[in-house]
Amino acid sequence: MEENMNITICDNYDEMSIETAKFIINYLKNRQNPLVCFAAGDTPVSTYKCLVESARRGLVEFKGIKFVGLDEWVGMSEKDEGSCRNFLNKTLFEPLFINRSNIIFFDACSEDLEGECRKVDDYIRQNGPIDLMLIGIGVNGHIGLNEPGTPFDSCSHVVELTSLTKRVAQKYFNEKKELDKGITLGMKHVMEANCVILIASGTKKARIIKEAVEGNITNDIPASLLQLHKNCYLFLDKEAASMLNKN
């Protein structure tokens, strides 16, 4: 089922991060004022370090780029340690000196979360599609916070988090957090993006990578929809790829 997916298997996490950063740098070279969406999470940390280092060395330029946020925990702002925006500010936006006016993000503290969804959807409709997306995958197959069962034609929406996501997400915070809902771009945005890169590392991701890549396309595993994406690249380390048939 995975003919459409371009899969690169790297020896380890560091190599996966370097290869992903190289791909991004190369992709962005030929783009005029692209709209990009880079995920928060543990997996892209080293990729972002490589991008920041490459920008310092003049190998890539982020000035004309507009960034759209993928997702956020409802009730959290950029001031909250561990929120998606806080993470991206620290790892990417601030080290790259990205002008705040070039960043569009859900305000997950808003009293009008539906309005926030419309704000981001409208922005993408007018300035999109998203040119390049870098995403991770949850152990339940979620992309962004598109949890299992999310309709494939969804735009931005507010989501009840699964108990697994709530539990796994504790790793982002210094103290226990009561997580309840998320706000996220939809699968429609992912599928309409010109290019999607999915990265995954470690044995904990091996089973879901196998299901997403070689299993049925089903909204029980949102990442499986990527089998139908026209321009999708997976960068995996050996461990994340260890259950794939071809490995």
Ligand code: PGA
């Ligand atoms: P991770 O998150 O990179 O921290 O594993 C991935 C995800 O849940 O999408």
